[in-house]
Amino acid sequence: MKAALAAVLAVLMVALSWSGAWAEDRAEAAKEATAAAESWLKLVDSGKFNGSWLEASIYFRNVTTKQQWKQQVSVWRTALGPVVTRKLRTVQYLTTMPGAPDGEYVLIQYDTSFAHKKSAVEIVVPMMDADGKWRVSEYSIK
């Protein structure tokens, strides 16, 4: 019994002293994706819809044409008005998204206040493109 207890304690000590992976990889990815989302949102906020389409992911550009995107986002932003405040709510790392191919995604939610709508939720989903860069694959407003 004592030998078993000693063995368990020994395993514990080894496990705890194992320098092991600090959980940085995923956190780094989340940071990069968030940075990509925010610079992309700057384009949308300043009305550079063409630029935002060009900066989006391959998947986004395959699913939505430039014209469709410009039309859609213009309608949204005209109705809602300019952004007053934007606060990060959650950042979630995923490997699947409904209706989208498997890959690395980061689902970011913002609590956003527009000029004509006090409280809304913006959802921006950067994905890891083939060239290793994070680019926005989805954008919606609730």
Next chain:
Amino acid sequence: MGTSKKIIKIDLGSSVPVYRQIADQIRAMLVAREFNPGERLPTVRRVAVDLGVNHNTVAEAYRNLAEEGWLSLERGRGAMVVSRSTPAPNPRTRNAFSQRLRNLIAQVRAAGISPQVIRSEFEEVATALFGREGKGSGR
């Protein structure tokens, strides 16, 4: 000492108050030297929790035993069994004992217990409490 169980039993429906039942049984154990001087009894809280009664009930039992000289009560540390010198025999106590014994025997006889059984019970209890001590003395 130590590993044998020291079980006390109480009857919540009895006319005898619970604290007295507890005190009587612990006293019997003390007389039978099941606890030695210097040993600690379980705390009031522990006995109350295990019996499912109020703290005050057990505290009253312990206080009674302390007044009789069996226990020393220390706040926060519980009750310790102390060496108790046997008091001088009191004729009134002896008379009261005889009377209670007569009443008890009459009750159990009336309930149908035979004299042989009563006698063997007495011998068994006396042996358990006193062993060889007290045989032939006290007359």
Next chain:
Amino acid sequence: MIWLNVLHMNPVWSLVVLVAASLEYLMPELSRPGVAFSVTVAPEFRCSVRHANIVRHYRRGILVSAFTGLMVAFGAAGPLNGWAGPAAFCAQYVIFLLAFLLARRVTMPNRIAAPDTREADLSRREPPAVLAVLVIAPLLTMAAVLFWTYSNWQQIPDPYPIHWGFDGQPDLWVERTPMHVYGVLGLLGGLAALLAFFGYGFLFWARRNVGAQHTRYSFPAIWIALFLGAEYFVAASATLPLGLDIRPLELIVLAILAASSLYLIVIGPVGGQAARRPDDQTPDDAWKFGIFYFNPQDAALFVEKRFGLGWTVNFGQTRAWILIAMAVAPLGVGFAFVMSIAS
């Protein structure tokens, strides 16, 4: 609403539903010989055909509860999203309660008066004080984490991780605000405090029946070990945002928890039958709905459950309410945090 991967979460909740239903299925066998569905009965009744029929009907109810739980977990995933799992658990539990209350009602006509006798073994020693230290230690480490967080705010990751996947990697972050960070610590702290309350209570404040429900000493030890294991797991989780990889520790704790649970299930049926006393030394009228024990005259803070494994709180003790409130208060902070990040 936080988008939760249905395929990821619902198998976990379904497993929880199945484990709960399995335990509830076994429960009639775990009671003392003189207790059936929380009603004091003659031990012979437990062997009777009538009792067997009641148990059969009760178990049918449990099967319905398990089936319903699984249906809610998967079928309601659409409308309920991430709440389908908890809803499934609640649905299963409610149906179990109904099955139990019905069985209890049907058992009532066979009730006998609970004995008025009580026993205590004065030779039993208190558990060693080192166990009290073991129970309280995780709370102290959590207090240390709280203090460190307050003193080193800038070193807390931003965004702040609040959920980890099975691979040990974080997969959900929130903005590093006091509400979020202290909310998480409140949630974990409250949970750890509640587990510590139970662990300490089982050790020092619980009725120790002579010839206990499970006569093997190992039952109380394993039961308490379960709660302590869970407490250590929760306390270790509080260090996750600081970047430590505690997966090995968590795996060991989980293995101990799983082994303990299996052991309890194995000895459960044997233990109940072997009880020295058929009754559990509690008055019938102190049991409300057969589940809640309310007896201000009983000094015990915890008594044996009449139906189930382990102990239950004596709600007649004011101390019980105070201690539970103290443990639940941090949980309230944690709940506010959860609500602030869920819509």
